[in-house]
Amino acid sequence: MALQSLDIKARSATTTPSPSARETMEVAKLIDISKCIGCKACQVACMEWNDLRDEVGTNVGVYDNPPNLSAQSWTVMRYSEVEVEANKLEWLIRKDGCMHCADPGCLKACPAPGAIVQYSNGIVDFHQENCIGCGYCITGCPFDIPRISKKDSKAYKCTLCSDRVAVGMEPACVKTCPTGAIVFGTKDDMIHHAEGRITDLKSRGYANAGLYDPQGVGGTHVMYVLQHADKPELFSGLPKNPSISAMVGLWKGITKPLTSFALGMLAVGTLFHYVMKGPNEVSKDIEKEFENES
């Protein structure tokens, strides 16, 4: 997807500034899990708007269908049945998909210039025409979101409907949600909205209700209201303190330009060695020994 182009905050594998003449407001999608009824209208809306049709799979015994994200399914509902308190069953349904991190691991790991961009509004978008299919975005992502298509070997994931947002519309999933569990607006407004929801949930006995906006990835532009914010893992394995893995940081950090420089210096150093020490030739004495033979 590529509609916004003058408001690029970060661009994969790019060491110079990107077009950033335009500045937009930071947006966020807020998913209130306590309001979600698991109808999957958001999954359908996502398919509709983005013209995606996943293969019809088989029922795996639970409501999760399709059972996982794919290049054609950019959002899926994940259902988990938990007893947080004894004898009190809770059905926690989480709409999974890209979190649009402020510090995106996919973008950091991507080696292809411009295959992943982050707009100033916070949306992290894949530009498939620049994607080379290496899968480094999967390696970098703390949430296991990107999927490589088996058909074209390009990486795909939720765009937060960047094409709709660019023209002032809300994402398709937000528009369709029948219970208002998904809302969209500026990030500040969404945090404010979440506060009201959390107060309400607390008054209803969910003492640990809270906002999921993990700071380990600089905050996200898809946030959750969780009934049990102290235990995000209950929600089908939502990571508690996600951050870009230290190994990815080391792999993609300052070490690379430093190593590149060192290799260059080594190559140049050999030239200087040659001109300063001279070649390692056979000594004249030994050469003379063999002169008569040849």
Added chain:
Amino acid sequence: MNRNPNDIVRYTAYERANHWAVGMSFILLALSGLAFFHPAFYPLSLLLGGAVWARILHPFIGVLMALLFIMMFFRFWKLNIITQVDKEWLSRVKEMVDGDDHNMPESGKYNGGQKIMFWLAAVCMVLLLVSGIVIWRAYFSGLFPIGLIRFSSLLHAAVAAFMIALIIVHIYAAIWTRGTIRAMLYGTVSRAWAKQHHPAWFRQITGGGK
């Protein structure tokens, strides 16, 4: 073609072909790998026909290099066993680099530096092959946990950078020591070269003659 009967054969045709097959694979791998290493090198991916082709071909060339290197390894490993003389040579390597070889102990077919190069290259090859398979997204990454993939990505990049440095030194040593490259190009070295740089080897094959 050997027009000077006094020259000494250092490498057979098979050994030379094997070496250059590994060498060419390495150059293609290093240049295409650098393209993914840092954006400054991204244009190098054009060497293999663009970045997508580089991504597709790099791992296959890697497997090819590993196979070719295994053949070379079994041909040369015995000649590269490190002896007391080599340790002595290595302890004086600073003098050698400084351009003074008068106190260097007498090397056999390979000196201590060459032997270290051989073993480091072998270790790098193993690490690159194993980590490379783990990060080969098209066929294998799905079989491994994410933590291992991250570790392998880091390892692959680090070992590759180290090996590029190793090969820069390898190539330079061959250029620096005049009369060496012909050994790998057409197989022979002059008697003087052998006596100067590998005296123990020279004695061994000439039976102590001059």
